[in-house]
Amino acid sequence: EIVLTQSPGTLSLSPGERATLSCRASQSLSDTYLGWYQQRPGQAPRLLISGAFRRATGIPDRFSGSGSGTDFTLTISRLEPEDSAVYYCQQYGSSVWTFGPGTKVEIK
Amino acid sequence: EVQLLQSGAEVKKAGESLQISCQGSGYSFINYWIGWVRQMPGKGLEWVGIFCPADSDARYSPSFRGRVTLSADKSVNTAYLQWSSLQASDTARYFCARLPGTVGIPSTMVTTDGYFDYWGQGTLVTVSS
Numbered sequence: 001e002i003v004l005t006q007s008p009g010t011l012s013l014s015p016g017e018r019a020t021l022s023c024r025a026s027q028s029l030s031d032t033y034l035g036w037y038q039q040r041p042g043q044a045p046r047l048l049i050s051g052a053f054r055r056a057t058g059i060p061d062r063f064s065g066s067g068s069g070t071d072f073t074l075t076i077s078r079l080e081p082e083d084s085a086v087y088y089c090q091q092y093g094s095s096v097w098t099f100g101p102g103t104k105v106e107i108k
Numbered sequence: 109e110v111q112l113l114q115s116g117a118e119v120k121k122a123g124e125s126l127q128i129s130c131q132g133s134g135y136s137f138i139n140y141w142i143g144w145v146r147q148m149p150g151k152g153l154e155w156v157g158i159f160c161p162a163d164s165d166a167r168y169s170p171s172f173r174g175r176v177t178l179s180a181d182k183s184v185n186t187a188y189l190q191w192s193s194l195q196a197s198d199t200a201r202y203f204c205a206r207l208p209g210t211v212g213i214p215s216t217m218v219t220t221d222g223y224f225d226y227w228g229q230g231t232l233v234t235v236s237s
Binding site: 001032033035037039044045046047050051056086088090092093094095096097098099100101102 | 145152153154155169170203205208216217218219220221222223224225226227228229230
């Protein structure tokens with residue numbers, strides 16, 4: 001089973017700042033098999049990125065994904081108040097699909 | 109518009125059975141796998157399993173295999189997650205979500221379509237001991 005580790009646990013930034021969220025896999029993973037989700041308080045998760053860098057329909061271009069191998073990154077280029085949420089990565093490149101523990105983004 | 113509408117909150121006792129539902133609309137229900145994800149109180153997301161309405165193929169996470177059963181009724185565009193004997197540790201919110209592709213998922217589970225593009229609102233299951 002591929003274990004995903006996300007860092008930092010919590011990120012506290014001001015509107016307009018850049019957020020960089022990390023997702024590290026315990027084994028090398030093709031970038032084809034990595035997704036990112038946003039979960040706002042009290043809501044269902046929402047797909048942001050699939051295949052490590054493909055934005056989902058309707059997702060603003062200030063969200064971008066990158067990475068390969070064992071290290072992947074979600075970048076939010078200019079934070080807005082509505083970006084306050086927990087962000088999860090997910091891998092689907094092994095027999096057991098797994099999610100990372102999440103990074104909480106707080107907007108000051 | 110693709111929508112997944114889940115059944116309402118449930119309060120049960122340990123040992124009881126339960127089935128929760130997820131009704132799809134706005135797309136061809138039979139052609140897309142439905143997945144289930146657990147979120148325990150204050151915790152992260154865990155993959156439970158996926159189900160194909162077209163041929164009733166079910167795949168389970170090892171953590172949930174034998175504990176839950178996935179199924180669907182194509183005639184009413186509805187997928188189900190079922191427990192035969194609940195435990196207090198089953199207390200969580202359960203989300204259904206759609207996989208994006210219409211092709212089969214290989215037995216290896218390695219697929220470019222293994223992510224969830226549309227989600228239901230979640231069903232809160234509370235089990236008392």
